[in-house]
Amino acid sequence: MSRKPTSAAPATLEDVARVAGVSRATVSRVINGRTTVDPAMRALVEQAVLETDYVPNRAARSLVTRRTDSIALVVSEPEQRAVADPFLGRVFTDPFFGRVVTGVLEVIRPRGVQLVLMLVDDGPSRANLVSYLRQGHVDGVVLICGDAADPLPELLARAGLPAVLSGRPGRPTPISVVEADQRAGAELAVDHLVAVGRRRIATLAGPLDMPSSQERLTGFRAALARHGLTEAGMVEGDFTQTGGAAAMRRLLAETPDFDAVFVASDLMALGAIPVLGRAGRRVPEDVALLGFDDSSAALACDPPLTTVRQPLEEMAARMAELLLEQIADPDGEQTPVLFEPTLVVRESA
Numbered sequence: 281m282s283r284k285p286t287s288a289a290p291a292t293l294e295d296v297a298r299v300a301g302v303s304r305a306t307v308s309r310v311i312n313g314r315t316t317v318d319p320a321m322r323a324l325v326e327q328a329v330l331e332t333d334y335v336p337n338r339a340a341r342s343l344v345t346r347r348t349d350s351i352a353l354v355v356s357e358p359e360q361r362a363v364a365d366p367f368l369g370r371v372f373t374d375p376f377f378g379r380v381v382t383g384v385l386e387v388i389r390p391r392g393v394q395l396v397l398m399l400v401d402d403g404p405s406r407a408n409l410v411s412y413l414r415q416g417h418v419d420g421v422v423l424i425c426g427d428a429a430d431p432l433p434e435l436l437a438r439a440g441l442p443a444v445l446s447g448r449p450g451r452p453t454p455i456s457v458v459e460a461d462q463r464a465g466a467e468l469a470v471d472h473l474v475a476v477g478r479r480r481i482a483t484l485a486g487p488l489d490m491p492s493s494q495e496r497l498t499g500f501r502a503a504l505a506r507h508g509l510t511e512a513g514m515v516e517g518d519f520t521q522t523g524g525a526a527a528m529r530r531l532l533a534e535t536p537d538f539d540a541v542f543v544a545s546d547l548m549a550l551g552a553i554p555v556l557g558r559a560g561r562r563v564p565e566d567v568a569l570l571g572f573d574d575s576s577a578a579l580a581c582d583p584p585l586t587t588v589r590q591p592l593e594e595m596a597a598r599m600a601e602l603l604l605e606q607i608a609d610p611d612g613e614q615t616p617v618l619f620e621p622t623l624v625v626r627e628s629a
Contacts, residue, residue: 293311419607420606428491484527
């Protein structure tokens, strides 16, 4: 690297380029969040920015680029579910959302991009959101939908707004999608339960209006059929700890003859285990329990939960990368990305 400039004047792009030993154009691409810069070059530029105390003139740059250097993380829930269980609290207590935020921030913070959290749960709030986005208050959207029928992915696509969706939409929509193979994850769960000798396997499913829940249930049933087994019971839950407890009480009341349960989220499993204990069913001796997500809730379980890991931080980081690429190149292709789940074996199964 060259020497740090000694002038008292604010550092310029040229100063950063000189210290990094790269071209001004390369510095500009890094500062503007382009993802096509060689990682080694990016590291040189980022170090030079620190050494020179360079501060981008965001206001001046936004007049040229028409960008705000901010993106929105939008969480959209169906109105009936939000009314029954206000989801503002769930956003801050469910480990899922924290892991998504962590992955997004890992990508955007080094690029000086800010994150805005927005929550919508009915028709008027979705219309207001689209209007707000069309006015250019943020540059793009990372979108999490809790309902297969949610119109928001299609509304964003029609408006031509840069957006990346977590999980597949309920109907074909020209939008970039990042998802884990939910069906394959459920099959991993059943395969493991069968391998440890369980034959009467039930499930606590997630909300069945959500594509991820539908895929997990489909994979669960397909794996049972592949092993020549029949379902020992199914109760729909809601991906919450209290919902998991309620679903387990119902399963015990309706179809108690099971020796294993595939629970469609770790948080529901955290609620289900104490219910089994109060019913005199030990985990894993009497009932093997296997969750989904590999969140902090899995380690909070007693015993620690065997679970299917979907790499949410990596998935969220990829969503942020795709969104920045769309913002930089609005005419680029819509890109589907599929992550493979893995099994994490602990003590519950």
